[in-house]
Amino acid sequence: MSGEIVVNVCMGTGGIAAGGDLVMEEFSKQFEAAGIQNATVKEKCRLHKVGCRGFCARDVLVDITVDGEVSTYQYIQPEMVSRLIQDHVIGAKPVKEWLVGDDYHTFHDNQTKIVLGDLGKIDPESIDEYLQVDGYKAAEKALTTMTPAQVIQTVKDSMLRGRGGGGFPTGIKWGFCAANKSDQYYIICNADEGDPGAFMDRSVVEGNPHAVIEGMIIGAYAIGASIGYVYIRAEYPLAVDRLHLALKAAKERGYLGEKLFGTDFNFKIKVKLGAGAFVCGEETALIASIEGERGMPRAKPPFPANKGLWGKPTIINNVETLANLPHILNKGAAWYASIGSEKSKGTKVIALTGKIRNTGLIEIPMGMPLKEIIFNIGGGIEGDKLFKAVQTGGPSGGCIPQQHIDLPVDYEGLASVGSMMGSGGMVVLDETDCMVNISKFFLEFTQSESCGKCVPCRIGTKRLLEILTRITEGDGKEGDIELLLELAEDVRDSSLCGLGMSAPNPVISTIKYFRHEYEAHIKNKKCPAKVCNKLLTFFIREDMCVGCGMCAKACPVNAIAGEKKLAHKIDNHLCIQCGSCFDACKFSAVLKE
Amino acid sequence: MITLTIDGKQIEVAEGTTVLEASRQLGIDVPTLCHDDRLKPFGACRLCIVEISGMAKPVTSCTTPAANGMVVKTNSEKLYRLRKTTVELLLSDHPNDCMVCTSSGDCALQELAYLYGIRENRFTGAMREHNRVDHNPFITRDQNKCVMCGLCVRVCEEVQGVGAIGYAERGFEAKVIPPFGKDLDCEFCGQCVAVCPTGALTGRLWAGKPRLEGVKFTDTTCTYCGCGCNITLRTHGDQVIRVDSDPKNHNRGWLCVKGRFGYEFINSGDRLTHPLIRREKGGQFEKASWDEALDYVAKKLTDIKAENGPDALAGLCSARCSNEENYLFQKMFRAGLGTNNIDHCARY
Numbered sequence: 001m002s003g004e005i006v007v008n009v010c011m012g013t014g015g016i017a018a019g020g021d022l023v024m025e026e027f028s029k030q031f032e033a034a035g036i037q038n039a040t041v042k043e044k045c046r047l048h049k050v051g052c053r054g055f056c057a058r059d060v061l062v063d064i065t066v067d068g069e070v071s072t073y074q075y076i077q078p079e080m081v082s083r084l085i086q087d088h089v090i091g092a093k094p095v096k097e098w099l100v101g102d103d104y105h106t107f108h109d110n111q112t113k114i115v116l117g118d119l120g121k122i123d124p125e126s127i128d129e130y131l132q133v134d135g136y137k138a139a140e141k142a143l144t145t146m147t148p149a150q151v152i153q154t155v156k157d158s159m160l161r162g163r164g165g166g167g168f169p170t171g172i173k174w175g176f177c178a179a180n181k182s183d184q185y186y187i188i189c190n191a192d193e194g195d196p197g198a199f200m201d202r203s204v205v206e207g208n209p210h211a212v213i214e215g216m217i218i219g220a221y222a223i224g225a226s227i228g229y230v231y232i233r234a235e236y237p238l239a240v241d242r243l244h245l246a247l248k249a250a251k252e253r254g255y256l257g258e259k260l261f262g263t264d265f266n267f268k269i270k271v272k273l274g275a276g277a278f279v280c281g282e283e284t285a286l287i288a289s290i291e292g293e294r295g296m297p298r299a300k301p302p303f304p305a306n307k308g309l310w311g312k313p314t315i316i317n318n319v320e321t322l323a324n325l326p327h328i329l330n331k332g333a334a335w336y337a338s339i340g341s342e343k344s345k346g347t348k349v350i351a352l353t354g355k356i357r358n359t360g361l362i363e364i365p366m367g368m369p370l371k372e373i374i375f376n377i378g379g380g381i382e383g384d385k386l387f388k389a390v391q392t393g394g395p396s397g398g399c400i401p402q403q404h405i406d407l408p409v410d411y412e413g414l415a416s417v418g419s420m421m422g423s424g425g426m427v428v429l430d431e432t433d434c435m436v437n438i439s440k441f442f443l444e445f446t447q448s449e450s451c452g453k454c455v456p457c458r459i460g461t462k463r464l465l466e467i468l469t470r471i472t473e474g475d476g477k478e479g480d481i482e483l484l485l486e487l488a489e490d491v492r493d494s495s496l497c498g499l500g501m502s503a504p505n506p507v508i509s510t511i512k513y514f515r516h517e518y519e520a521h522i523k524n525k526k527c528p529a530k531v532c533n534k535l536l537t538f539f540i541r542e543d544m545c546v547g548c549g550m551c552a553k554a555c556p557v558n559a560i561a562g563e564k565k566l567a568h569k570i571d572n573h574l575c576i577q578c579g580s581c582f583d584a585c586k587f588s589a590v591l592k593e
Numbered sequence: 594m595i596t597l598t599i600d601g602k603q604i605e606v607a608e609g610t611t612v613l614e615a616s617r618q619l620g621i622d623v624p625t626l627c628h629d630d631r632l633k634p635f636g637a638c639r640l641c642i643v644e645i646s647g648m649a650k651p652v653t654s655c656t657t658p659a660a661n662g663m664v665v666k667t668n669s670e671k672l673y674r675l676r677k678t679t680v681e682l683l684l685s686d687h688p689n690d691c692m693v694c695t696s697s698g699d700c701a702l703q704e705l706a707y708l709y710g711i712r713e714n715r716f717t718g719a720m721r722e723h724n725r726v727d728h729n730p731f732i733t734r735d736q737n738k739c740v741m742c743g744l745c746v747r748v749c750e751e752v753q754g755v756g757a758i759g760y761a762e763r764g765f766e767a768k769v770i771p772p773f774g775k776d777l778d779c780e781f782c783g784q785c786v787a788v789c790p791t792g793a794l795t796g797r798l799w800a801g802k803p804r805l806e807g808v809k810f811t812d813t814t815c816t817y818c819g820c821g822c823n824i825t826l827r828t829h830g831d832q833v834i835r836v837d838s839d840p841k842n843h844n845r846g847w848l849c850v851k852g853r854f855g856y857e858f859i860n861s862g863d864r865l866t867h868p869l870i871r872r873e874k875g876g877q878f879e880k881a882s883w884d885e886a887l888d889y890v891a892k893k894l895t896d897i898k899a900e901n902g903p904d905a906l907a908g909l910c911s912a913r914c915s916n917e918e919n920y921l922f923q924k925m926f927r928a929g930l931g932t933n934n935i936d937h938c939a940r941y
Binding site: 277279294296298299301447448449450451452453454455456458459460461462463466483486487490493494495496501 | 635636637639650651652653656657671674675679683685686716719741760762766768
C-alpha cells in the first residue's frame with residue numbers, strides 16, 4: 001500500500017532481552033501522541049512485532065519502511081524512539097548514524113533463507129500475517145489434491161533429511177511408518193532443543209509457529225495420524241506462549257480439528273512441556289516422557305516408526321524439518337533438491353556463536369564451506385585474533401581445525417572430519433581457547449545430562465571428565481592421552497543411545513587435531529592458550545601497576561601485598577592460581593604465563 | 594521360524610526370539626547383568642553386546658530380535674575389550690569389600706570381575722556416597738553397591754505391579770530410590786532382593802549368617818498357603834538362614850513376604866514341638882504324647898456330638914495345609930462327624 005509506514009520491532013527472545021518490548025511500548029505510546037497533532041502518522045503507521053531477525057548481537061533491531069523503502073536500525077533503545085519518529089517517520093529522513101552498516105548486509109546477503117524466510121517479517125502472533133505469506137496453502141494442497149503416498153513421495157524426492165541431528169531422510173522415515181497397519185498413528189514435533197548455545201528451533205517456534213503446525217498437518221496427513229504432540233521445553237516460555245496462541249488461532253480457523261479443508265481428515269495437536277532433561281531430545285526418551293515415564297532411552301529396534309508412542313507407529317520430526325515442509329509442498333521437490341550439496345539438500349539453520357564478530361542465527365545452503373560461514377557471514381574472528389577451530393554439532397560434536405576450513409558444511413562433510421551436523425550449533429574458537437578445557441566443558445555437560453541407564457555413559461563419561469580435569473589441573477599422567485582415547489572409543493561404541501555414543505566426540509576430535517596441547521599440559525605442565533589457571537604463574541608488571549590494591553582485595557588467600565600507589569607483588573608460594581587478581585585488575589598489570 | 598547363524602552355528606528359532614535367547618539355546622554363554630528372562634529386556638548393562646553382520650556397531654543381544662539370515666558373533670577381540678571396560682567402569686564405582694559383603698559368592702559383578710581377571714583397574718575416581726540407612730525390618734539397601742541394572746525397579750513394576758521404587762537424579766548421581774528418597778514403604782515381598790545381582794539389596798535377616806561355607810540347600814514347598822510355591826531352604830547346622838526360590842520352578846522363583854522372610858518361626862524358641870493339653874478350666878497346659886492328644890480330641894468330639902448333635906461342632910482349617918489335607922479335614926467333618934459347619938480362611 002503506497003504511503004504506508006511500517007515499523008517492525010524484533011520481539012524474539014534476543015530482541016526482548018535487549019529491550020524490544022520497551023521499544024515497542026514507546027513506539028505505540030508516541031504514535032498515539034503524534035496522532036493528535038499529525039493524523040496521517042497515526043493512520044498510516046503500522047507497528048508490528050516480528051520474530052528473530054538472526055543478528056541477535058545487534059538487537060534491538062527495528063525496520064522502518066516508508067513507501068516500500070526499508071531502513072534497518074540497530075541497537076535501538078526506548079529513548080531513541082522519539083527521534084526515529086520525528087526524523088524518519090514524520091520527517092522522512094532516516095537517522096543515518098543508527099542505521100546498520102555493511103556488515104549487516106554481508107551477514108544476510110550470503111544466506112539462503114527458507115525456514116527463516118518469514119522470520120522477522122511477520123507477526124508470529126497473527127495467523128492473518130502467516131496466511132498473507134501463503135500460509136496453510138501447502139497443507140491445503142496436500143490434503144485436497146494429493147494422496148498420502150504422493151505427499152511421502154514428494155518429501156522423498158526433495159531428499160529432505162532430519163534436521164535434529166540424525167540426518168535420516170524424512171520421506172523414507174514416513175514411508176516406514178505408513179507401511180505399518182495400525183488403528184492409530186502419531187506425529188511428534190521434537191522441540192526439545194537442548195544443546196548449549198543452540199537456539200534454532202526456539203527462534204523458529206517463536207518467530208513462525210504456524211509454519212511448524214502446517215508442517216505437522218502435512219506429516220500427519222502423509223502417515224495418517226489424527227493426533228500430534230509438540231514436545232517443547234518449559235524453559236522456552238515465549239515459544240510455548242506463541243505456540244499456544246498459534247494452535248488456538250489455527251483451531252478457530254479450521255486448520256486444526258475435524259474435516260480439515262473439507263476433507264475427511266481430522267487432526268489435533270497437544271502440547272507436552274519437557275522438564276529440561278537434555279536426553280529427552282532422544283526420540284525414545286521423548287516418547288517415554290510423553291507417556292509419563294522417566295525420560296530414559298530404550299534400545300532400538302523397534303524404531304518409533306514401527307512402535308512408538310503408546311506402542312503405535314510414530315513419526316518424530318524436528319521443528320526445522322517440519323518448517324521446511326510447507327515450502328517443499330508449495331514450490332516442489334525439484335526446487336528443494338536443487339539447493340544444497342549432492343547428498344544433503346536444502347538449507348540448514350545454524351546458531352553461530354563463540355569468538356566471532358557476527359553472532360546470531362543464520363541459514364545456509366547445505367555444502368557451504370566453513371570458511372564462508374565464518375569469514376563472510378560471521379565477519380571473521382572477534383578482535384582479529386587467530387582462528388583455531390570450530391565446534392559443530394553441540395556438546396556431542398567435534399572440533400574442526402584450521403586445516404579443514406574449506407570443508408563443505410553438510411552431513412557427510414562434517415562427519416568426514418569426526419564431527420557432526422547435530423542440530424546446528426557452531427561455536428567458533430580462537431587462539432585464546434584451550435582445547436583440553438573446551439573438551440572438558442562439553443563433557444561436563446553430557447556427563448551431567450546422562451540419564452544414568454547404561455554403564456558406559458553413566459560411569460564412562462564421568463571417568464573421562466575426571467581424566468580431563470586432572471590434565472587441566474596439572475596432574476595429568478603419562479599415558480593419560482591413550483587412556484582417554486581408549487575409554488572414549490569404548491563409550492562411543494557401547495553406549496545405549498546417541499547421547500553416550502556421541503559424548504566422547506569432543507575428546508576424540510580434540511586429541512586428533514590438538515594432541516600437542518594435551519601433551520603440553522601433561523608433560524610440560526603448561527597451558528599454551530593460558531586458560532588453565534592451575535598451570536599458570538601469575539605476576540604483576542611493575543611498570544603497569546598503579547597500586548590501586550584491587551588485586552589484593554580480590555585475592556582469597558592474601559598472596560598479594562604492596563604499598564598503596566606502589567607496585568604490588570604476588571607471592572607465588574601462597575598463590576592458588578584462581579585468577580581473581582587477573583579479573584580484578586583494570587590496568588592489565590596482572591599477567592599469567 | 595527364523596534361521597540365523599551364531600558363532601558359525603545355525604539355529605532355527607521362533608519369531609520374536611531375541612539374539613540372546615537364540616545364543617543360549619545354542620549353549621553359548623553371553624554375559625549379562627541387567628537381564629532376567631522373566632522381565633522385559635532393558636539393554637542397560639551393555640555386556641550382552643554382539644556383532645551382527647551389516648550393523649555398524651555392536652548391539653545388545655537381549656534387545657535385538659533374531660532375523661532371518663542374521664550372522665552373529667558373540668565373541669571377538671573388540672567385544673571382549675568393550676565388555677571388560679564396562680566391568681572395569683562398574684568396579685571403579687563399587688566398594689571393594691567382597692570380604693564382608695552378604696552377597697559374596699552369589700554376586701554377578703564379582704563373577705564378572707573374576708572372569709575378566711580385573712585386579713588392577715585403569716579407572717579410578719570419585720565413588721558414590723550414599724549414607725542413608727533405610728529403616729525397615731526386611732530389606733537392607735546398600736546403594737553404593739548398586740549397578741543400576743534396573744532389575745529391582747522392573748520386577749516391582751512388571752511382576753508385583755507396585756512401583757515402590759524408581760530412578761532419580763541424572764548422570765553419575767543417578768540412583769534407585771523410593772519416592773522422595775524416603776524409607777522403603779511397601780509390602781516387602783523382597784522380589785527386588787531376589788533379582789539384585791549384587792549386594793545392593795539383601796535380606797536384613799541374612800546379615801552375619803554363613804554365605805556358602807557349610808551351607809546346605811534343600812528344595813521344599815512353602816507351607817504358608819495353598820499356592821505351594823517351591824522354595825529352597827539354605828541351612829547351616831540346624832538353622833534355616835535364608836529362603837530362595839529357583840526361577841525354573843512353577844512359581845518362577847517369585848515369592849511373597851511370608852515365604853521369603855517369614856522363616857524365623859522354624860528355629861523359634863516359642864514354636865510348639867509337641868501337643869499340650871489343658872485338662873481343666875483355668876489349668877496349665879501339660880505336655881502330652883500325640884496318641885494321648887488325639888484320643889483326647891476324638892473323645893471330646895464324640896461326647897459333644899452325642900450330647901448336642903453334630904451341628905454343635907464346627908471345624909476351621911488353614912490355608913497353610915495342602916489341598917489334600919484340607920480335603921481330608923472337610924471329609925472328616927462332613928462324612929465322619931456329620932456336620933456342614935466347616936470353613937477355612939480361603940473358604941471351602
